[in-house]
Amino acid sequence: MKSLGERIRIGYRNGIFGRLFNRTDNGKGRTSTLIFAILNSTLTILSGDIFYVGYLTLYGFDISQIGIISTIPTITSLIGILTPSLLKKMKRPKLSLILGRSIRFGVGLLGITIAPMIISDKDTLLTVIIIITFVSNILSSLIEPCYTEWQANFLTQDVRADFFLVQGFASALIAYPISMLVSMLLDNLKGSPDQLTVMIICRFVSFALGIIGTLIVTLVPKYTGYKAQTKKIDLKNIIVAPFKYRPYLFTTMVYLVYLFANSIVGPTLNSYILNVIKVPYTYPTAINATYFLFFIFFGKMYSHLVKKLGYFKLLAILSFVQGFTYLAYALVTEDNYMWLMTAVRFSQHIIGVGTGIVASSLVYENLPVVDRADYLMFRNIAVQGITLLAYALGNAIVAVVDKMGMTITLFGIERLVYGTAICLAINGGIQVLLGLSMPLFVKIINKYKIKDQKQLEVQAEVIGAVDSPAPEEPKEQKTE
Numbered sequence: 001m002k003s004l005g006e007r008i009r010i011g012y013r014n015g016i017f018g019r020l021f022n023r024t025d026n027g028k029g030r031t032s033t034l035i036f037a038i039l040n041s042t043l044t045i046l047s048g049d050i051f052y053v054g055y056l057t058l059y060g061f062d063i064s065q066i067g068i069i070s071t072i073p074t075i076t077s078l079i080g081i082l083t084p085s086l087l088k089k090m091k092r093p094k095l096s097l098i099l100g101r102s103i104r105f106g107v108g109l110l111g112i113t114i115a116p117m118i119i120s121d122k123d124t125l126l127t128v129i130i131i132i133t134f135v136s137n138i139l140s141s142l143i144e145p146c147y148t149e150w151q152a153n154f155l156t157q158d159v160r161a162d163f164f165l166v167q168g169f170a171s172a173l174i175a176y177p178i179s180m181l182v183s184m185l186l187d188n189l190k191g192s193p194d195q196l197t198v199m200i201i202c203r204f205v206s207f208a209l210g211i212i213g214t215l216i217v218t219l220v221p222k223y224t225g226y227k228a229q230t231k232k233i234d235l236k237n238i239i240v241a242p243f244k245y246r247p248y249l250f251t252t253m254v255y256l257v258y259l260f261a262n263s264i265v266g267p268t269l270n271s272y273i274l275n276v277i278k279v280p281y282t283y284p285t286a287i288n289a290t291y292f293l294f295f296i297f298f299g300k301m302y303s304h305l306v307k308k309l310g311y312f313k314l315l316a317i318l319s320f321v322q323g324f325t326y327l328a329y330a331l332v333t334e335d336n337y338m339w340l341m342t343a344v345r346f347s348q349h350i351i352g353v354g355t356g357i358v359a360s361s362l363v364y365e366n367l368p369v370v371d372r373a374d375y376l377m378f379r380n381i382a383v384q385g386i387t388l389l390a391y392a393l394g395n396a397i398v399a400v401v402d403k404m405g406m407t408i409t410l411f412g413i414e415r416l417v418y419g420t421a422i423c424l425a426i427n428g429g430i431q432v433l434l435g436l437s438m439p440l441f442v443k444i445i446n447k448y449k450i451k452d453q454k455q456l457e458v459q460a461e462v463i464g465a466v467d468s469p470a471p472e473e474p475k476e477q478k479t480e
Helices: 004-014 016-020 025-047 049-058 063-089 093-118 122-151 160-188 194-219 236-244 246-263 269-275 282-289 291-309 311-329 337-361 372-404 419-463
Strands: 407-410 413-416
Touching: 016 025, 016 160, 025 049, 025 160, 025 194, 049 063, 049 160, 049 194, 049 269, 063 122, 063 372, 093 122, 093 194, 122 372, 160 194, 160 282, 160 291, 160 337, 236 246, 236 372, 246 311, 246 337, 246 372, 246 419, 269 419, 282 337, 291 311, 291 337, 311 337, 311 419, 372 419
Parallel strands: none
Antiparallel strands: 407 413
8 A cells, every 4th residue: 555645756757747857867858948948938028028118118219119129139040050060069068058048148138228227329229229139149049949959859749748738837827927016016107217127127137037047957957969960060951951851841831831920010019009009017917927827727628639630730720710819909909908909818828828839849840850950940040031021021011001190990980000900910811821721731741751751761870860759767657
């Protein structure tokens, strides 16, 4: 007869948390990745998104200037083409990754916080912020794919969906309530100099969280090394590699279409919500703070659906439905946001649990074991390129439409037409089309899986790589 403590321990090891977070090398890797994800989500909310827009607004930047600043990260992506070279040449990889990411957080968070304190001229400040953002994101483009390649070793197919489900729930549970408290404080301090002081404190706290998370996610897991066919630096292979195994190429294309739709509103949405719809900080963060509840109610369902339908079919269904929520989002105004925006955002929370799992997992779906950094770098460049294109289109639409001052009569009421609302409608239309065209993508991917598998197996054999999950410690069997 087992004691209660032993039964609890056995139940844990045989449950989802026991499979994901245990004392194996892979388990330690997933545990440290989860901790970093939670800390990173918290610092991103405190120093980015709507708080970053508010921070820049307090220094007098308008929606167009904020849109330009938001576009910069996508321009720096091409420097990441050197990432595979870094992985092949790093003699002390853990130290290099810690230093690189720490400098990135220092430049991006502290630099933009300190610059306004010493520069009074607005045009000069804008230039300095652009330069700081540029440098910070160059470092990000170099460093982050290194972590993605490393983590692919312990985020294997058998645990991936469950891991991202737990990660999304834990991040939302901790990060959003913190942002809610900060939002309430900022709304209470509206019009006071103390509002800016709170935002500055949040940015320093974000820097500390970034450093702590970096140390944990780098020092705890075992570094498994980088599998490559050659130590020679070959930038050409970054472009060529995905055409050697086309299932990954078309998997990336599916994600790019989804990303383009969502990115077209990226540069201006938060500013539009704050300055046009005129919602207080507390309102959107209160909605976001409830996100973890949707993981509780719908997480298990989506985990089951991923296993039953697969990533592509599930994304097709969710994207199709989510498209209509964005079409409704385009109709939100200052007069109706309390009910319409609330209905839209809660609907997107329900859908977002599933799309979050799928979007995170597609990074690793059909990813070969050989020269992973080349494939991931190709994906990163494509992601940043399509994001830049979407941002540029979104900014152009907003600049042209808002300047025209067009009006339409909707439901008997004359309304101004805003560029961001048009971008929301475009987002919705693209997602509906993606859902309808997904069977074609799946057919192409399955076709090339057969055609390209032979060459992939030969490449893996050359370096002795095996495209299979690393062995885990045997689970403790249930006993009565």
